Amino acid sequence: MLIYYILLLVHLTLFGWAFYNILYFGVKPSKSLSWILITFFFPFIGAFAFILFGINRRKIKYFELKETKKRKNYIKSNFNKKENKNITELSSSKATKISNLIYNNTHIPLELGNNVVLLKNGEDTFEALFKAIKNAEKFIHLQYYIIENGEILSKIIELLKEKRKQNVEVRILYDSFGSYNLKKKTKQELTDIGVEIYPETPFKFGSFIFSLNFRNHRKIAVIDNKIGFTGGVNISDEYITEDTNLGIWQDTHIQVKGSAVTSIHKSFLKDFYYATNKDLSNDKKYTENFDAEGDTKIQIVSSGPDYDQSVVMQQYLSFINLAEKSICVLNPYFIPTFPILEAFKIAALSGVKVTLLLPKITDSKIATYGMYSYFETLLKAGVEIYLRDDFSHSKVIFIDEEIASVGSTNFDCRSFEHNYELNAIIYDKKVTSEIIEEFKERKELANKIDLEDFLNRSNKQKTLERLARFLSPLL
Numbered sequence: 001m002l003i004y005y006i007l008l009l010v011h012l013t014l015f016g017w018a019f020y021n022i023l024y025f026g027v028k029p030s031k032s033l034s035w036i037l038i039t040f041f042f043p044f045i046g047a048f049a050f051i052l053f054g055i056n057r058r059k060i061k062y063f064e065l066k067e068t069k070k071r072k073n074y075i076k077s078n079f080n081k082k083e084n085k086n087i088t089e090l091s092s093s094k095a096t097k098i099s100n101l102i103y104n105n106t107h108i109p110l111e112l113g114n115n116v117v118l119l120k121n122g123e124d125t126f127e128a129l130f131k132a133i134k135n136a137e138k139f140i141h142l143q144y145y146i147i148e149n150g151e152i153l154s155k156i157i158e159l160l161k162e163k164r165k166q167n168v169e170v171r172i173l174y175d176s177f178g179s180y181n182l183k184k185k186t187k188q189e190l191t192d193i194g195v196e197i198y199p200e201t202p203f204k205f206g207s208f209i210f211s212l213n214f215r216n217h218r219k220i221a222v223i224d225n226k227i228g229f230t231g232g233v234n235i236s237d238e239y240i241t242e243d244t245n246l247g248i249w250q251d252t253h254i255q256v257k258g259s260a261v262t263s264i265h266k267s268f269l270k271d272f273y274y275a276t277n278k279d280l281s282n283d284k285k286y287t288e289n290f291d292a293e294g295d296t297k298i299q300i301v302s303s304g305p306d307y308d309q310s311v312v313m314q315q316y317l318s319f320i321n322l323a324e325k326s327i328c329v330l331n332p333y334f335i336p337t338f339p340i341l342e343a344f345k346i347a348a349l350s351g352v353k354v355t356l357l358l359p360k361i362t363d364s365k366i367a368t369y370g371m372y373s374y375f376e377t378l379l380k381a382g383v384e385i386y387l388r389d390d391f392s393h394s395k396v397i398f399i400d401e402e403i404a405s406v407g408s409t410n411f412d413c414r415s416f417e418h419n420y421e422l423n424a425i426i427y428d429k430k431v432t433s434e435i436i437e438e439f440k441e442r443k444e445l446a447n448k449i450d451l452e453d454f455l456n457r458s459n460k461q462k463t464l465e466r467l468a469r470f471l472s473p474l475l
Contacts, residue, residue: 074270074273074279074281082107082109083109084099084100084103084109084110086109086110086111086112086297087099087100087103087109089110089112089297090110090297090427092402094322094323094399094400094402094403095402095403095427097318097322098315098318098319098403098425099299099425101314102299102301102311102315102425103299105307105308105309105311105314106303106307106311108263108266108299108300108301108302109299110297110298110299110427111258111259111260111262111263111298111299111300112259112295112297113258113259113294113295113296114256114257114258114259114260114292114294114295114296114297114298115256115257115258115292115293115294115296116254116257116294116296116298116426116428117254117255118252118254118406118431118435118438119229119231119233119252119253120252121239121251122233122239122240122248122249122250122251123239123240124253125231125233125239125251125253126152126155126233126239126240128255129156129221130155130156130159132221132223132227132229132255133159133160133163133223134162134163135223136163136168136223137168137224138168138169138224138285139168139169139170139171139223139224139285139286140160140163140168140169140170140171140221140222141170141171141172141220141221141222141223141265141268141272142156142170142171142172142173142221143172143173143174143218143220143221144173144174144175144178144218144219144220144234144235145174145175145178145179145215145216145217145218145219145234145408146174146175146178146179146234146235146236147172147174147179147182147234147236148179148181148182148234148235148236148237149181149182149183149186150236150237150241151237151240151241152235152236152239152240153186153235156235157186157189157190160190160193161193164193164194169196170190170194170195170196171195171196171197171198171272172190172196172197172198173197173198173199173200173216173268173271173272173275174197174198174199174200175199175200175201175215175216175217176199176200176201177201177215178215178217178234179199198272198275198276199275200216200271200274200275201214201215201216213418214304214305214419214420215414215418215419216271216304216420217408217415217419217420217421218230218267218271218408218420218421218422219231219232219233219234219253219408219422220264220267220268220422222264222265222268225261225262225265225286225287225289225290226257226261226290227255227256227257227261228255228256228257228260228261228264228265229253229254229255229256230253230254230256230264230407230423230424231251231252231253231254231394231395231406231407231408231424232251232252232253232393232394232395232406232407232408233251233253233393243391245361246359246361246362246363246390246391247389247390247391248390249391249392249393250390250391250392250393250394250442251392251393251394252330252406252435254406254424254426256298256424257290257292257293257294258291258294258296258298259289259291259292260298260299260300260424261290262288262289263298263299263300264300264422264424265286265287266287266302267300267302267422269281269286269287270302271420296426296427296428296430296431297426297428298424298425298426298428299424299425300422300423300424301315301421301422301423301425302420302421302422303315303409303419303420303421303423304420304421305417305418305420310416310417312407312409312415312416312421312423313337313339313340313416313417315405315423315425316340316397316409316411317339317340319397319399319403319405320340320343320344320347320399321343321346321347322399323347323399323400324352324400325352325353325399325400325401326352326353326354326355326399326401327344327347327352327353327354327355327397327399328355328357328397328398328399328436328439329354329356329357329396329397329411330357330358330392330394330395330396330397330439330442331356331358331395331397331410331411332358332359332362332391332392332393332394332395332410333362333364333367333371333410333411333412333415334356334358334411335367335370335371335374335410335411335412335413335469336374336411336412337412337413337416340411341374341377341378344378344381344383345377345381345383348378348381348382348383349381349382353384354382354383354384355383355384355385355386356378356383356385356386357388357392357439357443357446358385358386358387358388358392359387359390359392360387360389360447361391363391365468366468368468369461369464369465369467369468369469370465370468370469372461372465372468373465373466373468373469374469375449375454376451376454376455379451379454380451384448385448386446386448387446387447387449388442388445388446389446389447392442394406395407395408395409395410395423396435396439398432398439401429401432401433401436402427402429402432403425403426403427403432404425404426404428404431404432404435405424405425405426406423406424406426407421407422407423407424408422408423409421
């Protein structure tokens with residue numbers, strides 16, 4: 001009996017602690033109420049789940065991760081030095097507002113005079129990346145959420161062996177969760193040839209509980225600070241080999257030459273500093289700007305728990321709210337937060353043409369059902385939704401055929417709140433027109449959802465959608 005009362009006292013203490021933090025630091029009343037119920041009716045397990053997934057680490061300083069503090073200090077030292085002086089070169093008020101938003105959140109300025117190449121699939125991306133690696137003279141820096149063994153990685157390793165013989169520095173970062181299939185033997189092979197390879201948010205006792213819910217979702221390659229890559233493509237054979245259920249993954253990436261490469265590289269340097277305690281930012285070799293033969297304006301959007309605001313969610317909201325004619329979205333995991341959902345509905349009901357191009361199925365059944373759960377309310381508001389038979393992993397949004405964003409960010413709570421992400425905003429009608437043409441080609445191969453037909457889906461389907469929607473914040 002004594003043990004029962006002790007356990008009850010511990011449970012009530014944990015619940016009281018959780019209730020206090022939810023009450024004072026909760027973001028949304030609905031989510032706060034859910035956590036209160038979970039922590040009360042599921043003793044110990046509920047409190048443990050709250051520590052893992054529910055704590056608002058942006059607000060509760062005591063539970064702010066050491067990683068986050070370290071990154072914030074790095075941001076203050078390295079991202080507050082340049083003014084957003086190029087903003088006067090933007091041609092519209094909406095572009096100016098978006099640029100100001102990103103700069104005030106991240107201190108990453110708009111960069112002029114860049115050359116951007118749109119890479120429309122994995123094959124194009126890897127061909128361009130291999131070429132850039134072959135031409136490297138000083139260093140090669142690679143960072144990917146997923147690095148897994150296969151034909152692509154084997155090819156990269158062979159190229160890196162040749163570059164190491166030429167004394168080219170090679171550094172690689174990978175996410176521990178996303179790259180869990182990366183073989184220990186492969187990591188040792190890279191280490192043996194002189195490659196510095198490190199995990200981010202590694203699964204270590206003591207930090208595992210606090211870092212499990214945070215993942216580095218960026219896809220970055222920087223060579224000699226002259227050429228950079230970013231977008232949605234990981235180091236995986238899924239982009240060149242047909243999957244049984246999803247086929248060959250489709251994705252969008254960009255190659256950048258010019259001053260914006262430094263902005264991309266600073267994100268890598270910050271993550272490298274966190275993973276290794278090695279600060280490379282004071283060496284001009286890694287931060288020197290190089291001019292390019294181009295006139296594209298780009299602004300890099302870095303986001304994650306190390307910023308006070310949900311930067312990428314605010315970026316997407318600004319796109320949706322400022323659009324005057326059209327909004328087009330190409331994304332694999334469309335599980336919008338409440339503000340994003342309402343923004344899309346308001347835009348469509350205001351007369352803005354909103355088009356979503358999404359995959360019919362994804363690599364996660366829960367994500368697929370969760371995505372479908374939002375379709376009815378969007379269709380009723382006038383949003384057009386097209387479903388593709390193949391799996392598109394691209395993360396693209398463009399508005400008014402004028403401003404586009406290509407990057408790593410999905411339309412879901414995980415990308416907005418928990419992941420470290422990187423997008424590139426392209427203020428250029430020429431590059432945007434290429435993205436538009438690619439979007440139109442893909443849309444022609446997709447099927448438009450009819451509201452009446454969708455309303456007739458089975459009760460089983462509706463039930464699975466509601467269950468998946470309930471779990472969507474944890475995906």
